[in-house]
Amino acid sequence: MDNDFLNKLGIPRLIISLFLAFLVAAAFSFGLPMGQIFSAMLTRFGMNSLLVLAMIPTIQAGAGPNFGLPFGIICGLIGATLAIELDLRGFTAFFFAIGVSIPLGAIAGWLYGLLLNRVKGQEMTVGTYMGFSIVSVMCIFWLMAPYKSPEMVWPYGGDGLRVTVVLDGRMEQLLDRFLSFTVNGVTIPTGLLLATALCCVLLWIFMRTRTGLAMSVVGSNPRFAEASGLNVNKYRLLASVVSCAMGAAGIVIYSQSYGFIQLYQAPLYMALYSVSAILIGGASLQRATITQALIGTFLFNALLVIALPVANVAMDSDISEIMRVIISNGIILYALTRKEVGGDAR
Amino acid sequence: MRLLQKNIVPIVFIVLCTIGFHYSGLSWMFFANDLMTRLARNSFLVISLIIPVLAGMGLNFGIVLGAMAGQFAAFITVVYNLTGITGFFLACVLSIPFAVLFGWLTGILFNKAKGKEMITGLILGFFANGLYQLVCLIFIGWIIPISNKALLLPSGIGFVNTLDLKIWQYAIDKFYVFKLKGITTPLLKYLNNINFPVLTLIIVALLCTAVYLLFRTKLGQDFRAVGQNRHIAEVAGIKVDRVRIIAVIFSTVLAAWGQLIFLQNIGNVQVYGSHVQVGTFAVAALLIGGASVSKATIGQALLGTVLFHALFIVSPLAGKNIMGSAQVGEYFRVFVAYGVIGIALALHAWQRLTKKE
Numbered sequence: 037m038d039n040d041f042l043n044k045l046g047i048p049r050l051i052i053s054l055f056l057a058f059l060v061a062a063a064f065s066f067g068l069p070m071g072q073i074f075s076a077m078l079t080r081f082g083m084n085s086l087l088v089l090a091m092i093p094t095i096q097a098g099a100g101p102n103f104g105l106p107f108g109i110i111c112g113l114i115g116a117t118l119a120i121e122l123d124l125r126g127f128t129a130f131f132f133a134i135g136v137s138i139p140l141g142a143i144a145g146w147l148y149g150l151l152l153n154r155v156k157g158q159e160m161t162v163g164t165y166m167g168f169s170i171v172s173v174m175c176i177f178w179l180m181a182p183y184k185s186p187e188m189v190w191p192y193g194g195d196g197l198r199v200t201v202v203l204d205g206r207m208e209q210l211l212d213r214f215l216s217f218t219v220n221g222v223t224i225p226t227g228l229l230l231a232t233a234l235c236c237v238l239l240w241i242f243m244r245t246r247t248g249l250a251m252s253v254v255g256s257n258p259r260f261a262e263a264s265g266l267n268v269n270k271y272r273l274l275a276s277v278v279s280c281a282m283g284a285a286g287i288v289i290y291s292q293s294y295g296f297i298q299l300y301q302a303p304l305y306m307a308l309y310s311v312s313a314i315l316i317g318g319a320s321l322q323r324a325t326i327t328q329a330l331i332g333t334f335l336f337n338a339l340l341v342i343a344l345p346v347a348n349v350a351m352d353s354d355i356s357e358i359m360r361v362i363i364s365n366g367i368i369l370y371a372l373t374r375k376e377v378g379g380d381a382r
Numbered sequence: 383m384r385l386l387q388k389n390i391v392p393i394v395f396i397v398l399c400t401i402g403f404h405y406s407g408l409s410w411m412f413f414a415n416d417l418m419t420r421l422a423r424n425s426f427l428v429i430s431l432i433i434p435v436l437a438g439m440g441l442n443f444g445i446v447l448g449a450m451a452g453q454f455a456a457f458i459t460v461v462y463n464l465t466g467i468t469g470f471f472l473a474c475v476l477s478i479p480f481a482v483l484f485g486w487l488t489g490i491l492f493n494k495a496k497g498k499e500m501i502t503g504l505i506l507g508f509f510a511n512g513l514y515q516l517v518c519l520i521f522i523g524w525i526i527p528i529s530n531k532a533l534l535l536p537s538g539i540g541f542v543n544t545l546d547l548k549i550w551q552y553a554i555d556k557f558y559v560f561k562l563k564g565i566t567t568p569l570l571k572y573l574n575n576i577n578f579p580v581l582t583l584i585i586v587a588l589l590c591t592a593v594y595l596l597f598r599t600k601l602g603q604d605f606r607a608v609g610q611n612r613h614i615a616e617v618a619g620i621k622v623d624r625v626r627i628i629a630v631i632f633s634t635v636l637a638a639w640g641q642l643i644f645l646q647n648i649g650n651v652q653v654y655g656s657h658v659q660v661g662t663f664a665v666a667a668l669l670i671g672g673a674s675v676s677k678a679t680i681g682q683a684l685l686g687t688v689l690f691h692a693l694f695i696v697s698p699l700a701g702k703n704i705m706g707s708a709q710v711g712e713y714f715r716v717f718v719a720y721g722v723i724g725i726a727l728a729l730h731a732w733q734r735l736t737k738k739e
Contacts, residue, residue: 155731165724361512
């Protein structure tokens with residue numbers, strides 16, 4: 037019984053939860069402003085959740101976590117920068133950015149999916165390096181693209197767009213502030229959480245449609261799927277399309293909440309952080325659920341939020357970035373060394 | 383035609399480098415000297431990749447750990463002020479225990495993730511970098527006492543960003559420099575005025591010979607057998623897991639020495655940066671030389687180093703002259719490094735899949 041419970045919870049999840057509990061207790065005893073910390077946790081959770089949810093389709097379709105998420109992310113960045121270029125503001129800007137991002141992300145996902153179908157079994161390595169390459173190609177794009185908006189290009193004679201574009205007065209924290217209220221000093225970013233909930237519901241419905249179910253069958257047993265007349269490659273392609281489109285919308289939500297659009301090298305490791313978040317939630321490289329994605333996003337981001345102030349008080353040095361690197365890559369390593377249960381024995 | 387097809391990658395890069403060289407407007411002498419320096423300091427790292435490739439473990443992105451081992455050894459020589467060529471060789475010796483330990487751990491991990499060694503190695507590199515920062519930024523000066531306060535950050539904890547390695551800079555590069563002069567033979571005259579770091583080149587040549595000879599020993603044959611087919615090798619009585627671990631240890635130790643050669647040329651160590659891109663750049667260089675995930679030769683490693691670094695030298699200036707911005711060239715070469723790896727891996731996976739069907 038006990039062992040069963042432990043297995044279900046997963047050792048990494050247990051360790052991380054305990055660590056988080058310890059840090060929260062430490063923060064209390066140091067007398068840190070808990071209201072602010074909890075608000076930041078909620079915000080970070082909402083900011084990242086769609087990017088993590090984007091991992092689900094590809095994992096379920098048997099293509100592993102989407103290490104090629106940057107394909108979607110750059111499309112979202114294009115959408116967001118276009119909205120500013122056209123001098124849009126408020127919800128118009130936000131919905132325009134989302135509206136441009138999703139179809140672009142879908143196209144990028146389709147191309148990426150074509151590639152993935154040709155490299156079955158090596159999706160993770162190929163995806164990582166293709167993601168890195170597309171980010172560096174886009175660096176050239178940001179330099180050369182004919183954007184004119186003075187808010188985005190370097191003020192004096194520099195080339196191309198700035199490294200970070202400030203969204204102040206455009207769509208900074210648009211969702212976060214929507215219907216937001218404060219309880220006991222904790223600010224609830226209502227709009228952001230509602231948006232997250234909406235994404236979850238849509239994904240939940242999608243995964244339960246005929247198409248979504250077929251996608252899961254393809255992932256859990258490709259041979260069986262093939263035998264029952266499902267086109268494996270088609271569903272893997274679809275998963276990649278959905279995942280990249282979610283990534284594109286995800287980065288727009290992320291940027292509006294963060295208040296900046298980060299260009300150039302910034303998206304380089306974003307896929308890795310999303311992958312590790314869902315793995316922390318208890319997902320494997322073959323199976324993932326929405327609950328796991330949400331739990332993982334919360335645990336991972338809560339840990340990062342609280343580690344910074346606690347470490348600052350306790351040891352006067354910035355350990356949170358180091359911790360982020362160790363935890364996120366450690367959990368991926370842990371997942372890679374697990375024996376694969378089920379799935380396609382290649 | 384077959385020859386062309388087989389060597390298409392190096393040929394494409396030769397063309398790219400030639401175009402880049404033309405547009406960069408660099409003088410031949412500057413270019414050739416820079417290239418020679420880079421060949422001497424980087425080829426060791428690239429060669430360190432060969433053994434795991436032949437042992438069937440793919441491209442060992444885990445050599446980042448080897449580079450870290452080298453840097454730890456370098457830190458020790460700085461702290462104890464071991465200078466000159468003795469200091470350098472002592473660093474090489476000191477790096478061995480670190481590298482063997484790291485290589486052994488990497489090997490165990492790779493055995494647990496068979497078939498996924500490359501992604502594991504890549505992520506392991508990131509992970510190890512986190513631990514490395516933990517040691518250098520938090521433990522140094524706190525748990526590990528350092529007497530020389532000049533090496534530490536003002537708070538007394540953690541190394542400063544850049545440590546000076548003047549104590550053994552050029553220890554082997556400038557041991558004996560050879561320069562050709564006054565040659566008038568049509569082709570060979572391009573070799574005039576190039577500084578050959580003789581000792582470094584000899585060491586690299588020795589390494590090449592050693593690797594070549596290694597594959598003629600029993601152990602080397604075991605590497606190959608495991609690389610061709612793990613199951614057949616197992617049946618033939620080879621301890622596959624053990625052989626794989628040995629292959630990774632070799633690679634890690636060589637990478638540690640490679641990093642030390644690199645550092646003795648550069649003359650300082652970026653404590654939090656020098657090792658980060660080692661894996662990516664070495665792998666890209668090897669692939670540009672025409673190697674694949676399952677096949678690599680010493681010749682390909684050397685050719686790849688030359689081509690990759692030729693591109694490194696010319697691309698910022700060529701980018702500036704063609705596109706009007708040096709930044710473009712800068713990003714272009716980063717793209718080449720990542721793109722070449724991505725495409726090579728994709729092609730390899732694709733070929734294996736079509737062969738299976």
